[in-house]
Amino acid sequence: MPNGGPDNCSTCGFNRRNGGVWRNHAPDESQMPFCQIRGVPVLNDHWTYCENWHTRRPEPAGPIYSSGIYDEHYRRIPWHGAVAPEFVSSGRCSECGEAIHDGIVIPVVEGAPLGFCSNLHYLEWWKRQHQGEDAPMSRDILES
Ligand code: SF4
Numbered sequence: 001m002p003n004g005g006p007d008n009c010s011t012c013g014f015n016r017r018n019g020g021v022w023r024n025h026a027p028d029e030s031q032m033p034f035c036q037i038r039g040v041p042v043l044n045d046h047w048t049y050c051e052n053w054h055t056r057r058p059e060p061a062g063p064i065y066s067s068g069i070y071d072e073h074y075r076r077i078p079w080h081g082a083v084a085p086e087f088v089s090s091g092r093c094s095e096c097g098e099a100i101h102d103g104i105v106i107p108v109v110e111g112a113p114l115g116f117c118s119n120l121h122y123l124e125w126w127k128r129q130h131q132g133e134d135a136p137m138s139r140d141i142l143e144s
């Protein structure tokens with residue numbers, strides 16, 4: 001089981017591979033990992049999370065999360081809507097201008113991808129883009 005937490009998409013009943021069974025020991029390997037309540041592929045399913053794993057209710061609760069940059073322990077960072085954050089080892093942070101060594105990048109449809117030097121700087125950008133939304137699984141990033 002990944003150290004990022006057992007409550008990931010690979011064990012979620014809403015993953016099409018699992019047919020409504022949480023911690024399914026015999027997932028349908030012929031299916032791609034796909035979240036049925038959000039209508040998105042979750043290709044990195046062992047490292048993707050959301051609150052619906054716990055609520056077990058079909059109304060989407062909050063954002064989807066990826067495992068972020070390892071920082072003392074595993075962290076979770078929200079997706080930008082249906083766009084999963086990716087990881088880079090070079091570039092400049094769009095928040096603070098510092099060089100990126102172990103950072104995050106968000107693909108942008110028209111323009112250069114946006115880079116971030118840390119989970120915190122990504123999350124600060126995300127909060128401006130998603131005003132009125134909350135990302136409770138990322139709260140520890142703001143507190144550290
Ligand atoms: S995104 Fe949430 S509801 Fe969908 S498969 Fe993953 S944990 Fe389950």
Ligand SMILES: [Zn+2]
Nearest residue numbers: 093096117121
């Ligand atoms: Zn930065």
